[in-house]
Amino acid sequence: MAPRVQSRSVSNLLPYITSSSSSTSSSIPSLCSSSQSSRYFSATPAPQTKLRRQMFEWLSTQGSGLKHHTPGETNYLRMADGSQSNRPFPNNMTFISEPVLSEELRNEVYFRVKEQKKSPRAVSVELGIDMNRIAAVVRLVELERRQRDKVNFDSSPFFSSFEFSHSPPPRTQNDETPKNRLHCHTLVLCTKWSPPPPLAQAGERQTYHEPINDLPVHPATGAQIFYPVPESRPFTRVDAGRVFSGAPTLEKKVSDKITHPSDLVEDVIQKPGSIEWVGKGDNARQVLQPADVRIPHPQLVQLARDRAAFPEERRTVTQRHTERLERQEKAEKERAAHAAERRNRNTETIEPQDSRFSFRIKDAVVSEETVGKNGRAPWAPGRRYGVPTNDRTRGTVKIPTRVNV
Amino acid sequence: MVLRIRLARFGNKHQPFYNIVVAQARSARGSKPLEVIGTYNPLPAARTDASDAVSAPRAYKDITLDKVRAKYWLGVGAQASDPVWKLLNLARLVEEKPKTYNKA
Amino acid sequence: MRNRASNSLSKGKIRQSWSKYNLYNLQRLRSPATANRTFFQQKWSAKALGRAYHGEQVREGQWKRMFSKRIRSVIPMDTADLAADDGSKNSAGRGSGLQTQGEKGRPSRIIPFTQMAFAPLERRLDVAIFRSLFASSTRQARQFVIHGAVTVNGQKMRHPSYLLNPGDLFQVDPDRVMFATGAPKTKFERRETRQLKQKDEEEVQDESEAKSEEAAETKPDTEKEDGRDTLKALMAQAKNIMSTDKEVLPAKRKQELRGFQKAVRRVLSRSGTSTILTDNLEAQFSELTLMLNAKRAEKKPAKQTKQAKNDSEESDAATSVEPEAASNKLSEAFQAAAEGADVDASELTDEEFEVLKRALTQMRDNPIDHSKPYATPWRPRDFMSAFAFIPRYLEVNQNICAAVYLRHPVARPGSAEVPTPFGESISTPAYGWYLKRRW
Numbered sequence: 021m022a023p024r025v026q027s028r029s030v031s032n033l034l035p036y037i038t039s040s041s042s043s044t045s046s047s048i049p050s051l052c053s054s055s056q057s058s059r060y061f062s063a064t065p066a067p068q069t070k071l072r073r074q075m076f077e078w079l080s081t082q083g084s085g086l087k088h089h090t091p092g093e094t095n096y097l098r099m100a101d102g103s104q105s106n107r108p109f110p111n112n113m114t115f116i117s118e119p120v121l122s123e124e125l126r127n128e129v130y131f132r133v134k135e136q137k138k139s140p141r142a143v144s145v146e147l148g149i150d151m152n153r154i155a156a157v158v159r160l161v162e163l164e165r166r167q168r169d170k171v172n173f174d175s176s177p178f179f180s181s182f183e184f185s186h187s188p189p190p191r192t193q194n195d196e197t198p199k200n201r202l203h204c205h206t207l208v209l210c211t212k213w214s215p216p217p218p219l220a221q222a223g224e225r226q227t228y229h230e231p232i233n234d235l236p237v238h239p240a241t242g243a244q245i246f247y248p249v250p251e252s253r254p255f256t257r258v259d260a261g262r263v264f265s266g267a268p269t270l271e272k273k274v275s276d277k278i279t280h281p282s283d284l285v286e287d288v289i290q291k292p293g294s295i296e297w298v299g300k301g302d303n304a305r306q307v308l309q310p311a312d313v314r315i316p317h318p319q320l321v322q323l324a325r326d327r328a329a330f331p332e333e334r335r336t337v338t339q340r341h342t343e344r345l346e347r348q349e350k351a352e353k354e355r356a357a358h359a360a361e362r363r364n365r366n367t368e369t370i371e372p373q374d375s376r377f378s379f380r381i382k383d384a385v386v387s388e389e390t391v392g393k394n395g396r397a398p399w400a401p402g403r404r405y406g407v408p409t410n411d412r413t414r415g416t417v418k419i420p421t422r423v424n425v
Numbered sequence: 426m427v428l429r430i431r432l433a434r435f436g437n438k439h440q441p442f443y444n445i446v447v448a449q450a451r452s453a454r455g456s457k458p459l460e461v462i463g464t465y466n467p468l469p470a471a472r473t474d475a476s477d478a479v480s481a482p483r484a485y486k487d488i489t490l491d492k493v494r495a496k497y498w499l500g501v502g503a504q505a506s507d508p509v510w511k512l513l514n515l516a517r518l519v520e521e522k523p524k525t526y527n528k529a
Numbered sequence: 530m531r532n533r534a535s536n537s538l539s540k541g542k543i544r545q546s547w548s549k550y551n552l553y554n555l556q557r558l559r560s561p562a563t564a565n566r567t568f569f570q571q572k573w574s575a576k577a578l579g580r581a582y583h584g585e586q587v588r589e590g591q592w593k594r595m596f597s598k599r600i601r602s603v604i605p606m607d608t609a610d611l612a613a614d615d616g617s618k619n620s621a622g623r624g625s626g627l628q629t630q631g632e633k634g635r636p637s638r639i640i641p642f643t644q645m646a647f648a649p650l651e652r653r654l655d656v657a658i659f660r661s662l663f664a665s666s667t668r669q670a671r672q673f674v675i676h677g678a679v680t681v682n683g684q685k686m687r688h689p690s691y692l693l694n695p696g697d698l699f700q701v702d703p704d705r706v707m708f709a710t711g712a713p714k715t716k717f718e719r720r721e722t723r724q725l726k727q728k729d730e731e732e733v734q735d736e737s738e739a740k741s742e743e744a745a746e747t748k749p750d751t752e753k754e755d756g757r758d759t760l761k762a763l764m765a766q767a768k769n770i771m772s773t774d775k776e777v778l779p780a781k782r783k784q785e786l787r788g789f790q791k792a793v794r795r796v797l798s799r800s801g802t803s804t805i806l807t808d809n810l811e812a813q814f815s816e817l818t819l820m821l822n823a824k825r826a827e828k829k830p831a832k833q834t835k836q837a838k839n840d841s842e843e844s845d846a847a848t849s850v851e852p853e854a855a856s857n858k859l860s861e862a863f864q865a866a867a868e869g870a871d872v873d874a875s876e877l878t879d880e881e882f883e884v885l886k887r888a889l890t891q892m893r894d895n896p897i898d899h900s901k902p903y904a905t906p907w908r909p910r911d912f913m914s915a916f917a918f919i920p921r922y923l924e925v926n927q928n929i930c931a932a933v934y935l936r937h938p939v940a941r942p943g944s945a946e947v948p949t950p951f952g953e954s955i956s957t958p959a960y961g962w963y964l965k966r967r968w
Contacts, residue, residue, distance in 0.1 A: 078556065083912075089909075096914075109555070109948070110556075111558055111952040111955075113952065114943065114944050115945060118920075152935045156696075163700075231605035233606045234605050234939075234941070235604045235606045255620040256620075259616075280612075282611070310616070311611060315606050320608040325612040328612060369485070371483060377484050377486050378483040378485045379487075380485050381488045381516050382488065382489040383490065384462075384491045386494050400461070402444040403442065403444055420691065421694075423697065
């Protein structure tokens with residue numbers, strides 16, 4: 021219990037004592053001097069500590085601008101020098117609040133991918149948006165449309181029961197947009213969209229949303245290696261990749277054929293398995309490929325090379341580029357189809373007439389390879405008998421690690 | 426004693442999962458069977474793939490089954506329990522079981 | 530789990546929260562003094578400060594298991610540069626490229642690796658929900674997950690510690706998001722909610738009475754004067770609603786909205802075209818727009834189609850952006866319309882028409898509803914804007930409260946994607962703390 025302050029003489033001393041330690045919230049009579057006359061003997065703590073008072077003071081003066089925002093503009097804390105910027109944390113200069121896609125741009129992405137049947141790769145280059153983001157935007161817009169169509173508020177039990185009690189308006193078809201248009205995206209800057217040309221020619225600039233050719237830094241490149249090279253031989257990115265992954269130097273015959281590292285792109289796209297392996301056992305690894313192969317849009321390098329080689333023949337350059345893109349997309353599609361086919365080879369989907377569900381019957385084979393010698397191999401179909409589950413052991417993840425789409 | 430092809434419940438509370446097993450009819454549900462020939466997950470998994478938006482896809486239930494072994498055990502006289510009969514019918518290994526009201 | 534995430538002013542720790550206390554703490558954050566402290570002490574306090582923000586809901590042991598000293602980074606490549614050179618120029622000479630006098634390469638910015646020390650925590654579902662602005666704090670996001678308001682890839686996920694994989698789509702119940710991001714109810718609004726519950730049945734009766742009264746009001750002889758008054762009222766209300774003045778009290782705003790609603794209803798009841806006197810906003814809205822559209826169509830049919838296109842494209846973002854000037858114009862237009870008898874609405878320009886439409890849309894989309902747990906009409910929380918940003922590794926759709934976790938956060942030259950309020954002076958010693966294995 022806090023000591024009771026009895027006399028006024030003590031109260032005069034108190035401010036000096038409490039001012040040194042700001043955290044104490046004991047009664048400071050001088051703080052509430054206006055109301056003091058009416059309650060000499062009151063021992064209730066002062067309504068606010070010093071810090072609280074300072075906080076509300078700041079919130080009402082310098083911080084008052086942060087209370088509300090102007091839609092379409094960011095409103096972050098000011099930097100140390102008093103300037104407003106796109107950095108939400110004044111102490112952290114490396115984190116920047118970057119603009120998000122506007123609604124029109126999202127719809128444009130959806131339109132190009134779904135209606136115009138363009139590949140995500142092509143749309144990514146056209147609009148300067150990362151390919152992953154293109155896929156995500158298409159998914160989200162599709163989900164939005166589906167939910168707008170599917171969620172029929174009139175038929176759902178919640179809303180019908182609601183209707184009886186409150187008689188809310190029957191909803192029109194347009195109104196199915198969930199009411200959560202939060203205006204949140206107005207808080208964050210939107211990337212302004214203006215229809216750009218299909219592909220900017222040299223000298224033109226496109227309003228890119230984000231860098232699309234990000235090269236992930238490979239852990240193998242972290243090592244600092246001293247590697248003597250004869251001056252008579254050029255040392256290219258292909259050679260550097262081989263050095264980093266510890267592969268032997270390419271023979272001169274082979275290396276002479278490679279005029280530029282982007283020559284390898286075609287092979288890797290057509291046959292990703294053709295990349296050379298080095299090392300044995302657990303240490304086996306694929307040879308690190310040059311940046312020209314590992315970036316998401318390797319065909320852009322080839323396009324730039326073609327442009328430099330044939331500056332006059334724009335049509336040929338474009339044609340070669342489209343051909344290359346087509347080849348790449350065809351290879352990717354084939355590979356995806358092949359993988360899907362291999363996945364579904366042993367599964368059969370049955371949709372009975374009288375059932376709400378469909379059944380996926382997967383063919384399992386009980387043999388020595390599939391269930392082990394004693395029939396108890398962990399990869400055998402079905403739950404195991406007599407084998408303790410490992411979900412109690414320390415460090416294992418007991419919650420789902422992935423949710424399949 | 427009769428051999429039965431039946432379901433053995435695994436999984437957790439509110440989260441059943443079945444092994445399709447071949448076992449002696451009188452043996453306990455959780456005891457070690459002669460053979461596990463498949464699994465059945467009765468919890469329907471919703472399909473959220475965005476590819477077919479228009480036709481609402483049905484939720485699916487997963488079955489794994491070794492058809493060769495199932496045929497063999499049926500051939501040597503193993504009797505399928507009613508739930509397993511339905512599953513085997515889906516896999517087109519047995520005819521649909523005649524319903525009692527059809528007989529009458 | 531006990532909530533230790535207090536926003537204490539005396540401790541001055543920063544949390545993942547939109548609270549104003551947190552904002553104040555953030556504002557007065559200074560990098561800690563290092564002069565008289567040992568290296569251990571520096572690391573200790575840096576890690577304590579960092580962990581108070583990053584995953585304070587995660588046990589230390591759990592976090593230590595998640596920590597990875599490997600940090601993902603990315604270099605944006607220029608295709609023109611790659612095409613121009615096969616790398617032999619860079620490796621020429623003594624291995625770092627031939628240097629000519631006066632030539633300078635691009636100034637290389639360093640990659641802030643240590644700012645990514647807490648990157649693994651950004652994979653957590655609760656943190657991702659907070660980062661996509663669906664919850665006002667990570668603790669709240671955690672509650673949403675536990676209470677079953679969150680789905681991942683269409684399936685309900687009740688584990689806040691679920692680690693999102695690249696490509697995972699998560700969705701939060703929109704009502705919860707409205708509650709989390711909306712301003713809280715005032716004392717009076719809470720009282721109104723209680724009253725609403727009590728007088729539920731009475732109100733239904735009242736409404737039906739009011740309907741009949743209004744129906745009685747529509748007399749042909751008083752129509753003209755009535756029309757002018759109601760139109761004037763309508764314009765005034767629309768103007769008030771659309772004003773972006775921040776100081777208007779929510780209660781007053783609501784009053785105005787109600788008035789506007791009433792005025793619209795009266796206009797409708799007066800107009801001869803509306804055969805059905807509807808009580809619901811949607812029908813009113815469609816009726817009114819139809820009326821106005823029809824009147825406009827008489828004069829400029831070509832323009833009207835353009836108008837419709839514009840309307841559909843118009844995002845709600847613009848709803849509240851409208852400057853007051855336009856609403857003033859609207860009021861003038863209404864006056865004109867009232868004087869020139871209510872048959873001719875062609876005086877309305879596109880802009881004015883737009884404003885009226887927006888006011889109506891806003892009234893419809895953001896209605897007063899006391900059954901909601903947040904202040905209605907919905908408005909963003911105070912001091913929310915200071916925390917409103919969406920990092921690049923998330924793609925968020927606010928309309929359906931869903932987001933996709935695109936990839937793991939990465940560092941790139943000059944910037945790091947992990948949103949952290951601390952500078953290098955804190956993140957580097959904190960990273961150093963976890964590099965050394967102490968357990």
